[in-house]
Amino acid sequence: MLNRTDVRRECHKITFSRGEELQQKGAVRRLAWEKKKEDGFDVVQMDATVSGSGENLYEVKVKVDEDYREILEYECECPAFYSYSGLCKHCVAVLLDYLEKREETRKRGKTLADYGIPTGSSVSGSRGTASSSGSLPAARPDSRSTSFGFDRLLERYVQRDRVNLMQRQILGSVRLEPSFSFYGESLKVTFRIGNRRLYVLKNLGDFVNAVAGSEWASYGKELAFYHHPEAFAPQYRPLVNFLTFTLLKGSSYMGNYLSSVYKKELVVSAELADGFLESVRTIPLREEGTEREWRMEDGEPERLLEIASEGSGALVRLKKLPMLTGRQGIYFFDAGRIFRVDRERGEEIREFLLYMERYGKSGLYIAASELPAFVQDMLPVLSDHFQVKMKNFDPRRWLPPQAEFSLYLDAPQRDLITCSLFSVYGEERYNLFEDTTISGQRDTWRETEFSGQAASFFTAFDPQRHQMVLSGGGNLRLPA
Numbered sequence: 001m002l003n004r005t006d007v008r009r010e011c012h013k014i015t016f017s018r019g020e021e022l023q024q025k026g027a028v029r030r031l032a033w034e035k036k037k038e039d040g041f042d043v044v045q046m047d048a049t050v051s052g053s054g055e056n057l058y059e060v061k062v063k064v065d066e067d068y069r070e071i072l073e074y075e076c077e078c079p080a081f082y083s084y085s086g087l088c089k090h091c092v093a094v095l096l097d098y099l100e101k102r103e104e105t106r107k108r109g110k111t112l113a114d115y116g117i118p119t120g121s122s123v124s125g126s127r128g129t130a131s132s133s134g135s136l137p138a139a140r141p142d143s144r145s146t147s148f149g150f151d152r153l154l155e156r157y158v159q160r161d162r163v164n165l166m167q168r169q170i171l172g173s174v175r176l177e178p179s180f181s182f183y184g185e186s187l188k189v190t191f192r193i194g195n196r197r198l199y200v201l202k203n204l205g206d207f208v209n210a211v212a213g214s215e216w217a218s219y220g221k222e223l224a225f226y227h228h229p230e231a232f233a234p235q236y237r238p239l240v241n242f243l244t245f246t247l248l249k250g251s252s253y254m255g256n257y258l259s260s261v262y263k264k265e266l267v268v269s270a271e272l273a274d275g276f277l278e279s280v281r282t283i284p285l286r287e288e289g290t291e292r293e294w295r296m297e298d299g300e301p302e303r304l305l306e307i308a309s310e311g312s313g314a315l316v317r318l319k320k321l322p323m324l325t326g327r328q329g330i331y332f333f334d335a336g337r338i339f340r341v342d343r344e345r346g347e348e349i350r351e352f353l354l355y356m357e358r359y360g361k362s363g364l365y366i367a368a369s370e371l372p373a374f375v376q377d378m379l380p381v382l383s384d385h386f387q388v389k390m391k392n393f394d395p396r397r398w399l400p401p402q403a404e405f406s407l408y409l410d411a412p413q414r415d416l417i418t419c420s421l422f423s424v425y426g427e428e429r430y431n432l433f434e435d436t437t438i439s440g441q442r443d444t445w446r447e448t449e450f451s452g453q454a455a456s457f458f459t460a461f462d463p464q465r466h467q468m469v470l471s472g473g474g475n476l477r478l479p480a
């Protein structure tokens with residue numbers, strides 16, 4: 001903030017003391033100032049009338065930048081102004097008067113003038129409640145006092161209004177911009193904060209504590225404000241809320257504890273993924289070290305899965321995409337787009353993706369012995385999620401042979417029926433109630449379906465004879 005030394009620097013020593021004399025004897029008759037923006041910078045424009053020698057009244061205009069402690073422009077009607085360089089004594093008097101009144105205002109109502117509230121008004125006056133109580137009946141002197149502790153609660157509300165009024169220039173304008181980098185199966189996120197100029201957020205713990213308490217915090221010459229949620233631009237509030245609730249949750253003691261846990265980086269792993277990515281839907285998410293902005297969208301990325309015949313088996317290749325698994329969603333990062341897939345839908349390929357990530361970097365090789373199962377049970381699922389491209393690979397070749405099923409019923413004694421079930425492939429026969437391991441070329445899908453249907457008519461399983469059993473008091477019914 002501008003001070004007396006800054007004024008003294010702009011004029012001759014003698015001019016300064018004459019200006020000081022003028023100000024002290026009240027020569028500044030009128031002084032008004034307003035804060036305004038010029039080229040994106042905050043300036044204070046003063047407009048004053050100063051009585052000079054004799055009957056003369058001089059109009060004086062001075063413009064200063066408080067943040068950069070600079071006197072930008074000044075103008076006076078006096079002859080000295082036009083004859084000499086630097087400030088004249090009238091300008092000095094106006095500046096000193098301003099500094100004095102500014103300090104008075106600060107003491108009286110904190111920093112009203114600093115935050116753009118015109119001098120002469122005050123926070124309590126503008127609320128208009130205290131002075132308009134004249135029409136209300138006078139309180140009885142013996143009236144009860146306010147319930148215990150309520151005054152402190154009320155103070156928070158008063159403070160909230162006051163804070164917003166004081167920093168109305170900044171209100172609704174602060175941005176909190178995240179940028180991320182991939183960090184294993186998580187994201188590492190840092191933040192910058194500001195309205196015009198962005199500052200690196202050095203300590204997330206301090207930040208969320210300041211928001212939770214609507215406290216004053218400063219980041220640099222151009223950014224210091226009460227961290228009331230309303231100070232932030234609306235589209236950034238979901239992120240501010242997310243950080244505050246997430247980081248404060250579960251910490252029974254705050255302050256120093258949080259500051260030491262959270263420096264400037266937030267690691268977004270499964271636990272935080274959904275909340276974090278949801279909270280940045282409304283704002284740009286930048287990738288660290290690039291200009292690229294990422295946007296969230298629902299749906300699956302178009303992804304190529306290539307299956308090529310190799311030797312007697314097949315080689316599977318998948319276009320690699322960074323992936324983040326949350327509790328509710330799986331997120332795929334593809335060229336500036338973050339695709340959100342419901343966990344339920346993504347679950348059926350999640351393990352395949354993790355496998356490819358860990359072991360399949362140079363391709364996944366599937367030998368001929370596993371190809372029938374792959375083609376029958378896995379390929380349909382994969383085709384539902386990826387664009388499958390075959391290279392000299394014909395899946396029909398690996399489809400299992402047609403099975404025939406033989407079902408044997410027997411009634412070895414009264415009130416007892418047994419059932420055996422076989423799948424038959426030419427010469428080969430498999431007892432479906434005996435052998436659960438899969439060997440040879442078999443139509444496992446139909447075998448499973450058929451044996452399940454058959455088993456549902458019986459009440460027990462005989463592990464010795466590998467048969468399903470139905471026993472009962474004469475009311476046995478079998479389907480035709």
Ligand SMILES: [Zn+2]
Pocket residue numbers: 058076077078079080081088089090091
């Ligand atoms: Zn002058």
